[in-house]
Amino acid sequence: xxxxxxxxxxxxxxIGEAIRNSHWLFxxxxxxxxxxxxxxxxxxxxxxxxxxxxxxxxxxxARVTNAAKPVLYCGIAMMFGTGIPLALSEMIKLYYxxxxxxxxxxxxxxxxxxxTVKHPLIRRENTNRLxxxxxxxxxxTLWFTVAGSGRWIGxxx
Amino acid sequence: xxxxxxWLDSHxxxxxxxxxxxxxxxxxxxxxxxxxxxVGTLFIVDFRLMGIAFRNMPVSELTSRILPxxxxxxxxxxxxxxxxxxxxxxxxxxSIWFRFKVVLIVAAxxxxxxxxxxxKKKPVVWNDDPVPxxxxxxxxxxxxxxxxxxxxxxxMIAYNWFDCDKQQPGWVQFLAGCVPEDLIH
Numbered sequence: 001x002x003x004x005x006x007x008x009x010x011x012x013x014x015i016g017e018a019i020r021n022s023h024w025l026f027x028x029x030x031x032x033x034x035x036x037x038x039x040x041x042x043x044x045x046x047x048x049x050x051x052x053x054x055x056x057x058x059x060x061x062a063r064v065t066n067a068a069k070p071v072l073y074c075g076i077a078m079m080f081g082t083g084i085p086l087a088l089s090e091m092i093k094l095y096y097x098x099x100x101x102x103x104x105x106x107x108x109x110x111x112x113x114x115x116t117v118k119h120p121l122i123r124r125e126n127t128n129r130l131x132x133x134x135x136x137x138x139x140x141t142l143w144f145t146v147a148g149s150g151r152w153i154g155x156x157x
Numbered sequence: 158x159x160x161x162x163x164w165l166d167s168h169x170x171x172x173x174x175x176x177x178x179x180x181x182x183x184x185x186x187x188x189x190x191x192x193x194x195x196v197g198t199l200f201i202v203d204f205r206l207m208g209i210a211f212r213n214m215p216v217s218e219l220t221s222r223i224l225p226x227x228x229x230x231x232x233x234x235x236x237x238x239x240x241x242x243x244x245x246x247x248x249x250x251x252s253i254w255f256r257f258k259v260v261l262i263v264a265a266x267x268x269x270x271x272x273x274x275x276x277k278k279k280p281v282v283w284n285d286d287p288v289p290x291x292x293x294x295x296x297x298x299x300x301x302x303x304x305x306x307x308x309x310x311x312x313m314i315a316y317n318w319f320d321c322d323k324q325q326p327g328w329v330q331f332l333a334g335c336v337p338e339d340l341i342h
Contacts, residue, residue, distance in 0.1 A: 027316055031309040034192070038308065041193030042201040046223065056222050059214060067211045071204060144190060151189045155182040 004095060011091035019089035026089060033082040037147060040075025043068045044143050051136025061132060065122050099152040106149065110142035159336070162250040165243055174244040181244060188237040195230025196304050198223050206297035208288030215284050249314065251321045251333045258310035265303040272296045 019025045049055035050064045094100040118135050121127045165171055174180055204210035205219045242249050249255050283289045321335035
């Protein structure tokens, strides 16, 4: 079974089918995907700005990160909850869409980076300030890549 | 107002932007990315005011350190939004989604104005409270709801279900301000 076959089978599934058969389901889920983007983006930005020495500088980095975590998880849940159904409705189009592959690659990298590098290094109290600055820069760049290439899926066909 | 949209539409640059292979998607993407900055940072402040996140930080700290980024995002999103309107003025002017969006933006603005006016009048004694008073939470919740409505309407502008060039029910024609000559038979 090739990757294409898997994408094809997923597109034929009940969720993809239901979304394709509806005029308004795709646009509505898409709109909520944007609201999720905003929630996720806010949680990422306050922490990454803090790592860059901007925003909530009177609070420690660990404190800002912990305060933002529930919002971050909520945003990630909203994005997967809406993004997966959207993808299921057009798997074959996505298979041939370069922006989609850029997006999922950047997404995988940023999620792994966040949970195996960013959060552990923030928890450790003696992490070098330059390293923290770079973490903020990398995290922000990756998330903007995910968002930008995500928007671009709709432009490239 | 229609004449203004038509006047914009007659500009060569309007057509050039609309038909540009790269410029239109770039402006549109910048609009979406600045949405993340503008509403993203605004929601962080709203969540704090609602008492559902960042409870252990003073409200004044979030408003003074985060809202400047909201303003920055606002400048970019309004600039790119005006460019998007300039690229497709007549259709956008008649879009009911665009019209709802403008009404909601005005509502969000009034809500924010009332909130800041009240903040200035009365001393903020709840600055360090994990959960602010009810009227503050209500105002922040209204902000989240109305801005979410703005996002939904904005996204829907792209869809042509209610466009004037198609046969529409009376209420749509009324809300969209359709003129008969736009109907393609």
